[in-house]
Amino acid sequence: MSSNLRVEARTWKFGDHINTDLILPGPVMLLPFDEQPKYAFQASRPGWVNLVRSGDILIGGHNFGTGSGRPAARSLKVLGISCIVAESINGLFFRNCINYGLYPLECPGIANMVTEGDIIAVDYDTFEVRNVSTGDALPGKRFPDMLLDILRAEGIYPLMESRDMLEPPNPETA
Amino acid sequence: MAMTMVEKILARGAGLKSVAPGDIVTVEVATAVVIDQNFMHNRMREPKRVWDPDKIVIMLDHIAPADSPMRAAMHKAARRFADKHGIRKFHDVGSDLGICHQLVADHGYALPGTVLACVDSHTCSAGAFNCAARGLGHPEMSYICATGQTWFPVGETVRYELRGALSPLLNAKDIILQIANQWGNHATLNVEFAGDGARGMSMDARRTLATMCAEISTEFAVFEADEICELHVRERNPGVEFEAQFADPHARYLDVRTIDLDTIEPLVAYPDTVVENAHPVSDATSVGIDQAFIGSCANGTLDDFEMAAKVVRGHKVAKGTRFILTPGSQSILLEAIRRGYVATLMEAGAVVTNSTCGACCGYSNGVLGPGETCITASTRNFKGRMGSPEAEIYLASPATVAASAITGTITDPRELV
Numbered sequence: 232m233s234s235n236l237r238v239e240a241r242t243w244k245f246g247d248h249i250n251t252d253l254i255l256p257g258p259v260m261l262l263p264f265d266e267q268p269k270y271a272f273q274a275s276r277p278g279w280v281n282l283v284r285s286g287d288i289l290i291g292g293h294n295f296g297t298g299s300g301r302p303a304a305r306s307l308k309v310l311g312i313s314c315i316v317a318e319s320i321n322g323l324f325f326r327n328c329i330n331y332g333l334y335p336l337e338c339p340g341i342a343n344m345v346t347e348g349d350i351i352a353v354d355y356d357t358f359e360v361r362n363v364s365t366g367d368a369l370p371g372k373r374f375p376d377m378l379l380d381i382l383r384a385e386g387i388y389p390l391m392e393s394r395d396m397l398e399p400p401n402p403e404t405a
Numbered sequence: 406m407a408m409t410m411v412e413k414i415l416a417r418g419a420g421l422k423s424v425a426p427g428d429i430v431t432v433e434v435a436t437a438v439v440i441d442q443n444f445m446h447n448r449m450r451e452p453k454r455v456w457d458p459d460k461i462v463i464m465l466d467h468i469a470p471a472d473s474p475m476r477a478a479m480h481k482a483a484r485r486f487a488d489k490h491g492i493r494k495f496h497d498v499g500s501d502l503g504i505c506h507q508l509v510a511d512h513g514y515a516l517p518g519t520v521l522a523c524v525d526s527h528t529c530s531a532g533a534f535n536c537a538a539r540g541l542g543h544p545e546m547s548y549i550c551a552t553g554q555t556w557f558p559v560g561e562t563v564r565y566e567l568r569g570a571l572s573p574l575l576n577a578k579d580i581i582l583q584i585a586n587q588w589g590n591h592a593t594l595n596v597e598f599a600g601d602g603a604r605g606m607s608m609d610a611r612r613t614l615a616t617m618c619a620e621i622s623t624e625f626a627v628f629e630a631d632e633i634c635e636l637h638v639r640e641r642n643p644g645v646e647f648e649a650q651f652a653d654p655h656a657r658y659l660d661v662r663t664i665d666l667d668t669i670e671p672l673v674a675y676p677d678t679v680v681e682n683a684h685p686v687s688d689a690t691s692v693g694i695d696q697a698f699i700g701s702c703a704n705g706t707l708d709d710f711e712m713a714a715k716v717v718r719g720h721k722v723a724k725g726t727r728f729i730l731t732p733g734s735q736s737i738l739l740e741a742i743r744r745g746y747v748a749t750l751m752e753a754g755a756v757v758t759n760s761t762c763g764a765c766c767g768y769s770n771g772v773l774g775p776g777e778t779c780i781t782a783s784t785r786n787f788k789g790r791m792g793s794p795e796a797e798i799y800l801a802s803p804a805t806v807a808a809s810a811i812t813g814t815i816t817d818p819r820e821l822v
Contacts, residue, residue, distance in 0.1 A: 252787045257767040264446035274794040294592045297622050300524040300540040323540045330544035387544045396551050398451040404482045
């Protein structure tokens with residue numbers, strides 16, 4: 232079993248109640264699956280997708296990811312976001328993060344502790360978040376091994392594939 | 406240990422004596438609802454074997470009939486999936502087409518006291534039938550179809566005691582806007598509805614309220630199963646056995662809140678969210694509208710068609726305003742035709758479409774352009790939800806929407822009827 236994520240990276244900061252439709256707008260879902268992630272935050276923060284680098288961390292406010300069951304977490308994962316640390320994360324979005332292999336962490340107080348661009352360190356052994364730029368630290372909310380197992384497998388599909396539970400993707404609906 | 410309604414349903418699903426806030430539990434799923442969206446871009450990967458074909462229901466709903474080759478391929482994949490895995494409960498384009506949450510109600514697929522799963526965020530709709538039901542995303546549905554199991558965090562519960570009854574022309578939509586204004590978001594929380602006010606609501610009204618709980622980010626939203634609910638389920642499932650779950654007398658709640666339904670006034674949520682964003686309709690009367698929409702899993706019911714017909718009877722839709730209604734299912738449409746509601750609406754100048762998610766999610770049948778303003782009795786008014794991100798979406802009850810369609814500006818229905 233591979234170990235839990237420990238990442239140190241720069242941050243992008245978003246506000247409260249960031250919804251799925253901002254991350255993956257309805258009309259964008261008509262485009263080929265591979266093209267959809269580049270429209271993340273097109274309405275609220277145009278051009279952001281071109282600035283993101285692999286490993287970057289996204290900081291959110293309260294109820295991050297509220298909205299629909301659409302694969303918005305996948306978009307952020309494909310863009311290279313390593314983890315999302317937010318004051319709180321919407322329940323459906325949290326589950327999609329786990330299932331798409333995008334590390335989520337609820338961390339009350341994070342919005343005040345981080346200014347966009349700060350480097351922060353997130354450790355999924357201790358669930359601690361440390362602001363490398365300022366030296367401040369906060370505890371995140373732990374979640375059980377059952378969910379970490381899915382994240383360590385890079386999501387539920389790789390996990391199911393490793394157990395020979397899935398058919399190959401249907402080319403007609405790729 | 407005394408438990409709330411949701412805690413008892415989850416404990417039962419998990420085969421545990423009790424569960425408590427803070428636990429994460431693995432539960433058996435009683436009903437898995439699979440929809441057309443699951444097949445788009447293989448978002449829900451196909452399991453080699455499904456756990457129980459009789460517990461899986463498939464519905465084409467978000468865009469049906471197909472509008473493009475891509476969507477046609479998605480529907481074809483759904484049909485192939487049903488055939489291959491022996492899933493007989495398949496709602497194709499035809500007489501039992503409809504929006505998945507409406508069909509769950511129409512066909513009695515939600516059994517009280519059980520867990521129901523679907524990708525879609527408005528799955529909490531089945532809470533009207535005393536189900537622990539919520540949206541789970543595409544990958545989770547793949548896992549559920551394969552194993553029949555899923556996991557839930559157990560949250561704290563808020564109990565709403567509803568008293569009295571709404572005034573005529575008001576709708577459960579007005580109740581949720583009042584809750585969203587007064588108490589804001591309910592993220593991580595379960596809500597349960599009880600009291601004489603809840604028992605006095607039709608199943609349609611209960612479903613509107615339960616469905617809208619997605620907009621205040623609840624985990625689960627459940628009603629008690631009373632005689633009305635049990636009769637509804639038994640009529641559609643002769644001989645079925647189920648155990649409705651009631652809260653224990655000394656269950657621990659985060660809060661117990663009382664709402665006097667008689668005091669609620671017509672409300673309208675301003676664009677982009679329903680949370681802490683609703684105003685009395687009388688404050689919004691200067692807002693002109695290009696489109697009025699009634700539909701979706703929240704307000705595509707027969708109750709809603711009846712109300713819309715009542716409001717527009719003898720009036721004409723305002724010049725320059727489009728009034729579009731989309732029923733929650735084809736059987737609702739047929740009944741609305743039989744009862745004359747559709748004729749009344751069409752004579753007033755409304756367009757009545759086939760059942761599909763349609764304009765609610767900006768897919769079809771009333772997508773908004775840049776700079777347009779819409780008042781909608783549907784689920785959600787996020788920026789860009791119904792089409793252009795430069796459109797403005799106000800959200801209100803069917804009566805308020807219908808009245809606004811007649812005047813061309815946001816209007817209190819009590820002024821018209």
